[in-house]
Amino acid sequence: SSGINAEYGRREQRVREGEVVQLVRGFAQDYRKSIDIINGEVMKCFTNFNNGTVILQSALTKMIQYYNRFQKILGQAPYKTLPVRAELVNVHHVMVEVKKYRNQF
Numbered sequence: 001s002s003g004i005n006a007e008y009g010r011r012e013q014r015v016r017e018g019e020v021v022q023l024v025r026g027f028a029q030d031y032r033k034s035i036d037i038i039n040g041e042v043m044k045c046f047t048n049f050n051n052g053t054v055i056l057q058s059a060l061t062k063m064i065q066y067y068n069r070f071q072k073i074l075g076q077a078p079y080k081t082l083p084v085r086a087e088l089v090n091v092h093h094v095m096v097e098v099k100k101y102r103n104q105f
Helices: 002-045 049-074 083-087 091-099
Strands: none
Touching: 002 049, 002 083, 002 091, 049 091
């Protein structure tokens, strides 16, 4: 029975590893475009400059916070040994990209 459980655990970890790889690579590939899309949607939906700016900054701040949490989780077992961690976008680069949208609304 313990052999079956161990095999299930390894299989479950491989599935999760595949999900992590997709998340890391998908974010790295699309985060700039996604920030631009968020900006465009907020501009379209909130024509009031002050409201739009507050909403946009709040959304982008949350994105950075969640990405930072995701990176911290990947720094813990069992994820800390995954090779895909080398492909993580540095959170500073995400913040620099977000700052480009600070006053464009």
